Amino acid sequence: MSATGRVRESVSLPRSSGVLLHPTSLPDGRIGPEARRFVDWLAQAGQSVWQVLPVGPPDDWGSPYAGLSAFAGWDGLLARPDAKVSASALAEFRRRHAYWVDDWLAYSGRSEELADQVRFEREWTALRRYANERGLRIVGDLPLYVGRDSADVEAHPHLFDLAHDTGVPPDLFSRSGQLWGSPPYRWRAVRADAYRWWTERFRRSFQLFDLTRLDHFRGYVAYWAVRHGNRTARSGRWLRGPGIELFEAARRDLRELPVIAEDLGYITEPVDRLRETLAVPGMHILQWAFGGRKRHPDTLENQREYAVVYTGTHDNDTAAGWWASAPRRVRARFEAECLRVGVEDEDPAWAMIELTLSSRSRLAVVQAQDVLGLGNEARMNLPSTVGRNWKWRLEPGQLTDEHAVRIREATARWNRLARGA
16 A cells, blocks of 8 residues: 555556457467467457466366476467477577576477477467557466476476475365365475576566466465375365565566466465555456355455456356356346346346456456356366366357457446557
8 A cells, every 4th residue: 555545556457358268279279370360359359358378288187287397388289380490599599498498308308399499489479469469468377386297396306395285175166175286385495596496487477478367376375285195185284385575586586577366265364465565466256256245355346446357267167157057046146236237138148247347346357158158068177177177169260250249349338448449
């Protein structure tokens, strides 16, 4: 809080809106022509943001949140995997990414991997430039943890507590908690290294994205650790995270931290205090606003202005799927809120979009599945499960001009239209 009583803000967040869609959900799952077509659709729809999930190499189940590298790009996203790469481009990439690239090359064991990293940077940079030129910022996602079998654990084992796994205690998603399998950090060792690995990780993310969502932000304050080998997360315990020290160390080198705090789940006063000290926006999930107490922080009247509001994230059901499984009392509260705000759409998915756009929160993000009104079959991830996650993909031409016009009109109605749109 400044001397004038206004909340200090370190991230530029004008009133705007965007769409959440991971590149693997594009019709071809790549960052080439279909990605540019999606950017054109977003611009046509008056949007300001394209939000994606982590773009590093995923684990064997396809999860980008337990990735094989905190730094490398995933060659599975390449539109031109056979594009030529010169010797000078290889040498220049190796020079600029000296901190991590040799670790990744040693881990992957592929002679072509360095060229793939050059190709990824080339294609991603071109896509980001294409989006920026059309008034769109790309919001990325930085998982708190890396996979147990990742290049980072192999190269820096002293930084990781391999005797434990990370997760969260029993919650709305799972009665037995969530057990992620990724090891927590040995924060004393990370601190003794002046937080270098983390600073370089932030640097890499800021090279790729205009803004970065910090997944599981509460873990920077305290994290749930479970003895490795346990089958559920029930028997874990809370341990202290690095807190403000990590971010201060990164700021000394990087100066600015363009991040969004995913402050969801079991949030305590110290977690709120860290977000406020960093002066970065947090998050709200509108789906959660109708099933609990009226003082719930995600209800429209309780949402913060300096924040990002979502219909739902990749961990939530689609809006149509949520409505289909919602009990009568939840539906009644949702309908009452629509009546209060003046949302009259009979389609629950579009009513949810309208309510989200109506929020006082500066940035509103909707799932592409919600624009299409898709049900549970299009859900991206169901936490604590494996098998069907991370597989949903658009059909060619599924997002139409009519969809763009409809969301553009709703965006304009709630004063979020992109500048110049």
